[in-house]
Amino acid sequence: MSRYPAVRLRRTRSSDWSRRLHAETVLTPADLIWPLFVTDGAGVEEPIASLPGVSRWSLDGIAARAREARALGIPCVALFPNTPRALRTDDGREALNPDNLICRAVRAIKDAAPGLGVLTDVALDPYTSHGHDGLLDAAGYVVNDATADMLVRQSLVQAAAGADVIAPSDMMDGRVGLIRDALEDGGHHNVQIMAYAAKYASAFYGPFRDAVGSSGLLKGDKKTYQMDAANAEEALREVALDLAEGADSVMVKPGLPYLDIVRRVKERFEVPVFAYQVSGEYAMIEAAVAAGAADRDAMVLETLMAFKRAGCSGVLTYHAAHAARLMGG
Ligand code: PBG
Numbered sequence: 047m048s049r050y051p052a053v054r055l056r057r058t059r060s061s062d063w064s065r066r067l068h069a070e071t072v073l074t075p076a077d078l079i080w081p082l083f084v085t086d087g088a089g090v091e092e093p094i095a096s097l098p099g100v101s102r103w104s105l106d107g108i109a110a111r112a113r114e115a116r117a118l119g120i121p122c123v124a125l126f127p128n129t130p131r132a133l134r135t136d137d138g139r140e141a142l143n144p145d146n147l148i149c150r151a152v153r154a155i156k157d158a159a160p161g162l163g164v165l166t167d168v169a170l171d172p173y174t175s176h177g178h179d180g181l182l183d184a185a186g187y188v189v190n191d192a193t194a195d196m197l198v199r200q201s202l203v204q205a206a207a208g209a210d211v212i213a214p215s216d217m218m219d220g221r222v223g224l225i226r227d228a229l230e231d232g233g234h235h236n237v238q239i240m241a242y243a244a245k246y247a248s249a250f251y252g253p254f255r256d257a258v259g260s261s262g263l264l265k266g267d268k269k270t271y272q273m274d275a276a277n278a279e280e281a282l283r284e285v286a287l288d289l290a291e292g293a294d295s296v297m298v299k300p301g302l303p304y305l306d307i308v309r310r311v312k313e314r315f316e317v318p319v320f321a322y323q324v325s326g327e328y329a330m331i332e333a334a335v336a337a338g339a340a341d342r343d344a345m346v347l348e349t350l351m352a353f354k355r356a357g358c359s360g361v362l363t364y365h366a367a368h369a370a371r372l373m374g375g
Contacts, residue, residue: 071355073347075119075373079165079320080366082111083257084151085128092128096253097325098332100364102128108151109158111367118370122163122211124362125151127172128259137181138170141200146173149207156208165240166209168197168225169216177255177264179216179271188271194221201225205234213297215242217271223291240320241288243296244281244307247272250300250326257325281307282314289317295359300324302349305356312357321353323363331365343372 058068083102085092090104103111108125115123127147133140140146152164169179170193176182180193193216201212212229214221222241229237247269255261273280285296295318298307302323312319331349334340346365353361363369 071351073351073354073373075370076121077350077354077358077360078120078366078370079122079124079360079362080111080115080120081124081126081362081364082108082151083126083128084108084147086130086147094253094257096256096329097364098329098336100257100328102257105150105154109154112155112159112162114367116159116162118367120162120366120370122165122360123155124165124167124213125155126167126254126258127151128257129172131259134173134175134263136175138173138196141170141173141196142203144203144206146203149203152204152207152209163210164208165211165213166204166207168201168204168212168214168221170196170200171260171264172258174260175263177260179268180218186266190218190220194218194224197221198224198228202228202232202234205229205232205237209237211238211240213240213242215245215299217242217245217268217273219287220291222288222293226292238294239292240295240297241293242299242322243285243288243293244304244311245272245297245299246275246304248275248300248324248326250303250324253325253329275303278307278310282310285311285315289315294318295320297322297362300327301353301361301363302327305352308353308356308358318359319357320360320362321356321358323349323353323361323365325364328364342368347372 058064085102085104087104091107092102094100125148129140148166155164171177171179178188180188183189288296297320298304299322301321308319308321331345335342346369350361350369
């Protein structure tokens with residue numbers, strides 16, 4: 047037997063060069079997707095109180111953020127609209143308007159920063175007067191199939207505007223297959239689908255709903271379509287279905303509280319998995335920083351590394367530009 051202690055795991059940690067050499071996971075700006083909030087007007091920046099450091103931008107500001115993302119090496123941005131109140135209806139039909147805020151933003155980004163990936167969210171909540179992701183029946187239940195029909199049309203409108211990735215975040219059953227078929231029929235063979243496959247009914251979405259202006263409108267909760275935090279097997283079934291229906295990649299959302307789901311999805315399916323570090327997670331970090339309880343830079347990089355270590359191909363995060371700068375992007 048060798049002398050105690052034969053193995054000293056601290057040996058490889060004892061200097062910076064060695065720690066870098068032994069790092070099992072790398073984080074680069076190419077791992078990031080930057081969510082951006084779009085608002086009407088020109089020259090407008092509206093700070094979002096519950097998301098300190100994040101603003102809604104009019105198209106000129108969105109174009110500037112897109113150029114910034116490209117310069118930082120961030121491969122893709124995700125767009126969310128704050129639809130003017132007057133355009134929100136029961137059926138969310140503004141989602142189908144080829145000149146809505148999102149379609150105009152996609153075109154502005156394609157002009158300003160060609161080569162930058164653009165992901166658009168498919169769901170009706172930024173367009174409905176009741177704040178739900180789909181159409182309601184008389185009892186206030188979100189109906190599946192009629193909603194899926196709207197989502198297909200919304201996807202085609204976004205693809206026609208130039209979106210590279212369609213990301214259905216609505217959790218209706220069967221919509222990925224319907225959207226894939228419609229994209230193929232429409233000649234959009236290379237438009238990807240990143241399915242919000244395992245999206246939980248979460249308390250972490252509050253600031254996002256402020257950002258898209260739906261929090262004051264939302265009646266009830268989203269538990270009849272988004273998943274129960276108690277369930278993991280069900281997440282695997284959701285992922286299996288979305289992949290069978292043609293999803294190119296899948297997402298788990300929220301992020302940090304659901305890393306067990308990320309790991310199980312990655313091990314089971316061996317496909318590209320993304321996580322959304324959502325608005326409430328961002329707000330928690332910023333609140334801790336504001337309280338003097340945390341070092342922002344270290345916390346941002348550590349949480350993003352944790353996503354990569356768990357098996358993520360990439361992360362949607364409101365800290366994307368800041369993180370890319372920290373990485374020297
Ligand atoms: C809407 C949507 C939500 C988020 C992304 N797309 C909110 C919700 O489902 O209520 C949340 C993102 C975040 O909190 O950062 N379908």
